[in-house]
Amino acid sequence: MSRIGNAPITVPEGVEINVSTENLVVVKGKLGELEQAVHPEIKVSVNEGVISVSRPNDDKDMRSLHGLYRALINNMVEGVTNGYVIEQELIGVGYRAKTQGQRLELSLGFSHPIIMELPNEVKVTAVSEKGKNPLVKLESCDKQLIGQVAGKIRSFRKPEPYKGKGILFKGEIIRRKAGKSAAK
Secondary structure, eight states: OOOOHOOOOOOOOEEEEEEOOSSSSEEEEEEEEEEEEEOSSSSSEEETTTTEEEEESOOOHHHHHHHEEEHHHHHHHHHHTTTEEEEEEEEEOOOEEEEETTTTEOOOSSSSSSEEEOOTTEEEEEOTTTTTTOEEEEEEEEEEHHHHHHHOOOOOOOOOTTOOEEEETTTTOOOOOOOOOOOO
């Protein structure tokens, strides 16, 4: 029994849900509009401000898709009402971040700066305070897209366990290693 798939999704005020006959779910809210194609056998229905997702049988594939699409629709509803924010911290000597519109420029100890063009759906800000590590703050209504962008930024300089340098998510703790010890 899918506990996640069977849970109903309550639609907050100001959110509009449209389910087309081609199994396309469109969610509109104050922060934007998102759409998701749903597997043809999974049924999505909206009744009196509650979204319910159902499956035709108890096959393993249908059970997994049932929970998946319920979670995706819930993330869409949450995104257009509250939005998602990811903060990343640049830890290392000389690591810097600058933004110009949708362009993020990172100095991560390489011989050249890394310039990344971000999608229009993701709003980026770089905060640099004296005495603190630089922060890159990403905001969007699309959870999948913001996670993908944050993962791409992190891949430029993954955190390493010996000195703790790299790009970390805010509040993340890296397990440290001792390194080489004297031979004797």
